[in-house]
């Protein structure tokens with residue numbers, strides 16, 4: 001009788017534990033799929049007649065979207081932390097740019113801001129994507 005009670009108690013504890021772990025897992029999955037991939041938009045800093053914005057390349061592009069002002073000469077300065085060969089190339093199809101990004105070094109790319117619009121760019125294998133908005 002006493003033994004049975006103890007066993008039931010530990011079964012309930014097991015259920016609570018499983019529920020907590022399942023809850024944490026669901027939370028983690030939600031964070032992974034929605035939190036991490038939320039589009040982070042950053043506007044370039046404008047100084048005089050030029051604008052510059054930095055993008056860190058590490059398992060993707062951070063920020064994933066940069067906003068540039070139309071008509072002001074712009075540079076996006078990439079700094080690749082990621083050692084993978086996947087991200088060592090950056091391709092702006094709309095601008096005909098295909099650049100190699102040295103690791104742990106700033107690499108500035110001139111962007112044509114004469115036409116407003118949304119321009120996406122990607123790694124050499126088209127797996128990771130970033131976006132430039134000119135407005």
Ligand SMILES: [Cu+2]
Pocket residue numbers: 085086087123124125126127128
């Ligand atoms: Cu790639």
